[in-house]
Amino acid sequence: GQQVMQIPQYQHVQEGEDFTTYCNSSTTLSNIQWYKQRPGGHPVFLIQLVKSGEVKKQKRLTFQFGEAKKNSSLHITATQTTDVGTYFCAETYGQNFVFGPGTRLSVLP
Amino acid sequence: DGGITQSPKYLFRKEGQNVTLSCEQNLNHDAMYWYRQDPGQGLRLIYYSQIVNDFQKGDIAEGYSVSREKKESFPLTVTSAQKNPTAFYLCATSRTGGNSPLHFGNGTRLTVT
Numbered sequence: 001g002q003q004v005m006q007i008p009q010y011q012h013v014q015e016g017e018d019f020t021t022y023c024n025s026s027t028t029l030s031n032i033q034w035y036k037q038r039p040g041g042h043p044v045f046l047i048q049l050v051k052s053g054e055v056k057k058q059k060r061l062t063f064q065f066g067e068a069k070k071n072s073s074l075h076i077t078a079t080q081t082t083d084v085g086t087y088f089c090a091e092t093y094g095q096n097f098v099f100g101p102g103t104r105l106s107v108l109p
Numbered sequence: 110d111g112g113i114t115q116s117p118k119y120l121f122r123k124e125g126q127n128v129t130l131s132c133e134q135n136l137n138h139d140a141m142y143w144y145r146q147d148p149g150q151g152l153r154l155i156y157y158s159q160i161v162n163d164f165q166k167g168d169i170a171e172g173y174s175v176s177r178e179k180k181e182s183f184p185l186t187v188t189s190a191q192k193n194p195t196a197f198y199l200c201a202t203s204r205t206g207g208n209s210p211l212h213f214g215n216g217t218r219l220t221v222t
Contacts, residue, residue, distance in 0.1 A: 031208045045210035092208040095140050101151040
């Protein structure tokens, strides 16, 4: 079946540092969605990317979709303790969703 | 999400017992999903349903069963055949069409001893 990989698995940063997680696939992705799951919580939808090369921003978060639609990234500028959690990418095609394993972010105050 | 209710939040069962996890939604979404999440792991699809009275197996359906008799409800039964049932179970819904995002419930943490 289709697989979506994410790196790194874990990332520890000092508050104020930047953070980036990458989502990769060996096949062309139709769409990419990003979710955030706080510790003990449930995943919450952040954004969807559809077009090749698309870039979207949400305050300190920047999402990119690769030109070949085989990868995506989420970049957080100047992390805060509220950014702690696990970030998942998910490929969507129709009503199906394939999730990456997630990147767990820890932010040290 | 406020529109999806999973109960209970914590559930404890003895090995060999079947247990049913509840998922109710008032978002009027057609599609409903069940995911399993193990500690430090991603989400694995158990079952999904796109319409009432119809559902499909996901990647790890063995040892689980579902029903979709009403649009609002998609209960998951963890049977005694499931070898490692202890996990965090998440129910989700989405609108059909247009790659709509998933809305998740708060989850049920099942512990089987």
